[in-house]
Amino acid sequence: MRASAGAAYDLGYRVVWCPTxxxxxxxxxxxxRFKExxxxxxGEHGWEVVALGVMPGQLRLFVKPCPTNSPSSMAGRLKGFTSHHLRAEFGHLRSRLPALWPRPCRVATAGAVPAETVRRSIETQDERPSTGGGGA
Structure with missing residues:
Protein backbone atom coordinates (compact mmCIF):
# COMPACT_ATOMS: atom_id res chain seq x y z
CA MET A 1 0.00 0.00 0.00
CA ARG A 2 1.30 3.44 -0.94
CA ALA A 3 0.06 6.81 0.23
CA SER A 4 -0.03 10.36 -1.03
CA ALA A 5 -1.66 13.51 0.26
CA GLY A 6 -5.27 12.48 0.89
CA ALA A 7 -5.11 8.99 -0.62
CA ALA A 8 -3.96 5.45 0.02
CA TYR A 9 -3.67 3.20 -3.00
CA ASP A 10 -2.34 -0.08 -4.32
CA LEU A 11 -2.51 0.06 -8.12
CA GLY A 12 -0.74 -2.43 -10.33
CA TYR A 13 -0.78 -2.55 -14.11
CA ARG A 14 0.48 -5.30 -16.36
CA VAL A 15 1.62 -3.78 -19.65
CA VAL A 16 2.51 -5.80 -22.77
CA TRP A 17 3.73 -4.46 -26.07
CA CYS A 18 5.71 -5.67 -29.07
CA PRO A 19 8.26 -4.01 -31.35
CA THR A 20 7.05 -3.06 -34.82
CA ARG A 33 19.75 -0.60 -22.13
CA PHE A 34 15.98 -0.98 -22.50
CA LYS A 35 15.74 -2.20 -18.90
CA GLU A 36 17.84 0.75 -17.69
CA GLY A 43 11.74 6.31 -11.22
CA GLU A 44 11.43 9.86 -12.52
CA HIS A 45 7.64 9.63 -12.26
CA GLY A 46 7.52 7.73 -8.97
CA TRP A 47 6.34 4.47 -10.54
CA GLU A 48 7.56 1.23 -8.98
CA VAL A 49 8.73 -1.38 -11.49
CA VAL A 50 7.86 -4.69 -9.86
CA ALA A 51 8.84 -6.91 -12.81
CA LEU A 52 10.19 -6.43 -16.29
CA GLY A 53 10.36 -9.23 -18.85
CA VAL A 54 12.10 -8.66 -22.17
CA MET A 55 11.82 -11.26 -24.90
CA PRO A 56 13.04 -10.69 -28.47
CA GLY A 57 9.53 -9.99 -29.82
CA GLN A 58 7.57 -8.96 -26.73
CA LEU A 59 7.98 -6.79 -23.63
CA ARG A 60 6.10 -7.27 -20.38
CA LEU A 61 6.05 -4.93 -17.44
CA PHE A 62 4.33 -4.95 -14.07
CA VAL A 63 4.35 -1.47 -12.63
CA LYS A 64 2.75 0.31 -9.70
CA PRO A 65 2.08 3.92 -10.67
CA CYS A 66 0.56 6.89 -8.89
CA PRO A 67 -3.23 7.16 -9.19
CA THR A 68 -2.89 10.42 -11.12
CA ASN A 69 -1.36 8.59 -14.10
CA SER A 70 -3.69 6.87 -16.54
CA PRO A 71 -2.55 3.51 -17.91
CA SER A 72 -2.45 4.81 -21.48
CA SER A 73 -0.40 7.91 -20.63
CA MET A 74 2.02 5.82 -18.56
CA ALA A 75 2.50 3.30 -21.40
CA GLY A 76 2.84 6.13 -23.92
CA ARG A 77 5.54 7.83 -21.86
CA LEU A 78 7.51 4.60 -21.48
CA LYS A 79 7.25 3.75 -25.17
CA GLY A 80 8.17 7.27 -26.30
CA PHE A 81 11.11 7.60 -23.92
CA THR A 82 12.59 4.21 -24.74
CA SER A 83 12.06 4.61 -28.50
CA HIS A 84 13.79 8.00 -28.56
CA HIS A 85 16.85 6.80 -26.66
CA LEU A 86 17.20 3.32 -28.17
CA ARG A 87 16.91 4.59 -31.74
CA ALA A 88 19.49 7.31 -31.01
CA GLU A 89 21.94 4.85 -29.43
CA PHE A 90 21.50 1.84 -31.73
CA GLY A 91 21.59 2.73 -35.41
CA HIS A 92 20.42 -0.70 -36.56
CA LEU A 93 17.03 -0.02 -34.92
CA ARG A 94 16.61 3.13 -37.03
CA SER A 95 17.59 1.39 -40.26
CA ARG A 96 15.49 -1.78 -39.74
CA LEU A 97 12.29 -0.31 -38.31
CA PRO A 98 10.27 2.73 -39.45
CA ALA A 99 9.13 3.11 -35.82
CA LEU A 100 10.26 1.11 -32.81
CA TRP A 101 6.79 0.66 -31.28
CA PRO A 102 3.40 0.44 -32.99
CA ARG A 103 0.59 2.38 -31.33
CA PRO A 104 -1.21 -0.46 -29.55
CA CYS A 105 -0.23 -2.03 -26.30
CA ARG A 106 -2.16 -4.07 -23.78
CA VAL A 107 -2.69 -2.76 -20.26
CA ALA A 108 -4.57 -4.69 -17.59
CA THR A 109 -5.00 -4.23 -13.89
CA ALA A 110 -3.59 -6.90 -11.65
CA GLY A 111 -6.92 -7.06 -9.83
CA ALA A 112 -6.91 -9.27 -6.76
CA VAL A 113 -3.87 -11.25 -7.92
CA PRO A 114 -0.94 -10.77 -5.52
CA ALA A 115 1.93 -8.71 -6.94
CA GLU A 116 4.33 -11.60 -6.27
CA THR A 117 2.31 -13.90 -8.54
CA VAL A 118 2.38 -11.40 -11.41
CA ARG A 119 6.10 -10.72 -10.87
CA ARG A 120 6.90 -14.44 -10.95
CA SER A 121 4.80 -14.90 -14.11
CA ILE A 122 6.67 -12.15 -15.95
CA GLU A 123 10.12 -13.21 -14.79
CA THR A 124 9.62 -16.84 -15.82
CA GLN A 125 7.88 -16.20 -19.17
CA ASP A 126 10.87 -17.29 -21.23
CA GLU A 127 11.06 -20.61 -19.34
CA ARG A 128 7.57 -21.65 -20.48
CA PRO A 129 6.75 -23.04 -23.94
CA SER A 130 5.29 -20.47 -26.34
CA THR A 131 1.59 -20.75 -27.12
CA GLY A 132 1.96 -18.66 -30.27
CA GLY A 133 -0.89 -16.37 -29.23
CA GLY A 134 1.23 -13.37 -28.31
CA GLY A 135 -1.14 -12.39 -25.49
CA ALA A 136 -0.35 -11.41 -21.96
Whole structure:
Protein backbone atom coordinates (compact mmCIF):
# COMPACT_ATOMS: atom_id res chain seq x y z
CA MET A 1 0.00 0.00 0.00
CA ARG A 2 1.30 3.44 -0.94
CA ALA A 3 0.06 6.81 0.23
CA SER A 4 -0.03 10.36 -1.03
CA ALA A 5 -1.66 13.51 0.26
CA GLY A 6 -5.27 12.48 0.89
CA ALA A 7 -5.11 8.99 -0.62
CA ALA A 8 -3.96 5.45 0.02
CA TYR A 9 -3.67 3.20 -3.00
CA ASP A 10 -2.34 -0.08 -4.32
CA LEU A 11 -2.51 0.06 -8.12
CA GLY A 12 -0.74 -2.43 -10.33
CA TYR A 13 -0.78 -2.55 -14.11
CA ARG A 14 0.48 -5.30 -16.36
CA VAL A 15 1.62 -3.78 -19.65
CA VAL A 16 2.51 -5.80 -22.77
CA TRP A 17 3.73 -4.46 -26.07
CA CYS A 18 5.71 -5.67 -29.07
CA PRO A 19 8.26 -4.01 -31.35
CA THR A 20 7.05 -3.06 -34.82
CA UNK A 21 6.52 -6.19 -36.92
CA UNK A 22 7.51 -8.20 -33.80
CA UNK A 23 11.07 -7.65 -34.94
CA UNK A 24 13.37 -9.59 -32.58
CA UNK A 25 15.51 -6.54 -31.80
CA UNK A 26 15.86 -6.98 -28.05
CA UNK A 27 18.93 -8.98 -27.26
CA UNK A 28 22.31 -8.24 -25.72
CA UNK A 29 23.10 -4.55 -25.20
CA UNK A 30 19.71 -3.36 -26.48
CA UNK A 31 17.91 -5.49 -23.88
CA UNK A 32 20.13 -4.23 -21.05
CA ARG A 33 19.75 -0.60 -22.13
CA PHE A 34 15.98 -0.98 -22.50
CA LYS A 35 15.74 -2.20 -18.90
CA GLU A 36 17.84 0.75 -17.69
CA UNK A 37 15.64 3.22 -19.59
CA UNK A 38 12.38 1.74 -18.27
CA UNK A 39 13.63 1.92 -14.67
CA UNK A 40 14.94 5.47 -15.16
CA UNK A 41 11.68 6.81 -16.62
CA UNK A 42 9.56 4.99 -14.04
CA GLY A 43 11.74 6.31 -11.22
CA GLU A 44 11.43 9.86 -12.52
CA HIS A 45 7.64 9.63 -12.26
CA GLY A 46 7.52 7.73 -8.97
CA TRP A 47 6.34 4.47 -10.54
CA GLU A 48 7.56 1.23 -8.98
CA VAL A 49 8.73 -1.38 -11.49
CA VAL A 50 7.86 -4.69 -9.86
CA ALA A 51 8.84 -6.91 -12.81
CA LEU A 52 10.19 -6.43 -16.29
CA GLY A 53 10.36 -9.23 -18.85
CA VAL A 54 12.10 -8.66 -22.17
CA MET A 55 11.82 -11.26 -24.90
CA PRO A 56 13.04 -10.69 -28.47
CA GLY A 57 9.53 -9.99 -29.82
CA GLN A 58 7.57 -8.96 -26.73
CA LEU A 59 7.98 -6.79 -23.63
CA ARG A 60 6.10 -7.27 -20.38
CA LEU A 61 6.05 -4.93 -17.44
CA PHE A 62 4.33 -4.95 -14.07
CA VAL A 63 4.35 -1.47 -12.63
CA LYS A 64 2.75 0.31 -9.70
CA PRO A 65 2.08 3.92 -10.67
CA CYS A 66 0.56 6.89 -8.89
CA PRO A 67 -3.23 7.16 -9.19
CA THR A 68 -2.89 10.42 -11.12
CA ASN A 69 -1.36 8.59 -14.10
CA SER A 70 -3.69 6.87 -16.54
CA PRO A 71 -2.55 3.51 -17.91
CA SER A 72 -2.45 4.81 -21.48
CA SER A 73 -0.40 7.91 -20.63
CA MET A 74 2.02 5.82 -18.56
CA ALA A 75 2.50 3.30 -21.40
CA GLY A 76 2.84 6.13 -23.92
CA ARG A 77 5.54 7.83 -21.86
CA LEU A 78 7.51 4.60 -21.48
CA LYS A 79 7.25 3.75 -25.17
CA GLY A 80 8.17 7.27 -26.30
CA PHE A 81 11.11 7.60 -23.92
CA THR A 82 12.59 4.21 -24.74
CA SER A 83 12.06 4.61 -28.50
CA HIS A 84 13.79 8.00 -28.56
CA HIS A 85 16.85 6.80 -26.66
CA LEU A 86 17.20 3.32 -28.17
CA ARG A 87 16.91 4.59 -31.74
CA ALA A 88 19.49 7.31 -31.01
CA GLU A 89 21.94 4.85 -29.43
CA PHE A 90 21.50 1.84 -31.73
CA GLY A 91 21.59 2.73 -35.41
CA HIS A 92 20.42 -0.70 -36.56
CA LEU A 93 17.03 -0.02 -34.92
CA ARG A 94 16.61 3.13 -37.03
CA SER A 95 17.59 1.39 -40.26
CA ARG A 96 15.49 -1.78 -39.74
CA LEU A 97 12.29 -0.31 -38.31
CA PRO A 98 10.27 2.73 -39.45
CA ALA A 99 9.13 3.11 -35.82
CA LEU A 100 10.26 1.11 -32.81
CA TRP A 101 6.79 0.66 -31.28
CA PRO A 102 3.40 0.44 -32.99
CA ARG A 103 0.59 2.38 -31.33
CA PRO A 104 -1.21 -0.46 -29.55
CA CYS A 105 -0.23 -2.03 -26.30
CA ARG A 106 -2.16 -4.07 -23.78
CA VAL A 107 -2.69 -2.76 -20.26
CA ALA A 108 -4.57 -4.69 -17.59
CA THR A 109 -5.00 -4.23 -13.89
CA ALA A 110 -3.59 -6.90 -11.65
CA GLY A 111 -6.92 -7.06 -9.83
CA ALA A 112 -6.91 -9.27 -6.76
CA VAL A 113 -3.87 -11.25 -7.92
CA PRO A 114 -0.94 -10.77 -5.52
CA ALA A 115 1.93 -8.71 -6.94
CA GLU A 116 4.33 -11.60 -6.27
CA THR A 117 2.31 -13.90 -8.54
CA VAL A 118 2.38 -11.40 -11.41
CA ARG A 119 6.10 -10.72 -10.87
CA ARG A 120 6.90 -14.44 -10.95
CA SER A 121 4.80 -14.90 -14.11
CA ILE A 122 6.67 -12.15 -15.95
CA GLU A 123 10.12 -13.21 -14.79
CA THR A 124 9.62 -16.84 -15.82
CA GLN A 125 7.88 -16.20 -19.17
CA ASP A 126 10.87 -17.29 -21.23
CA GLU A 127 11.06 -20.61 -19.34
CA ARG A 128 7.57 -21.65 -20.48
CA PRO A 129 6.75 -23.04 -23.94
CA SER A 130 5.29 -20.47 -26.34
CA THR A 131 1.59 -20.75 -27.12
CA GLY A 132 1.96 -18.66 -30.27
CA GLY A 133 -0.89 -16.37 -29.23
CA GLY A 134 1.23 -13.37 -28.31
CA GLY A 135 -1.14 -12.39 -25.49
CA ALA A 136 -0.35 -11.41 -21.96
Missing amino acids: YRCPAFGGRVKD LIRAEA
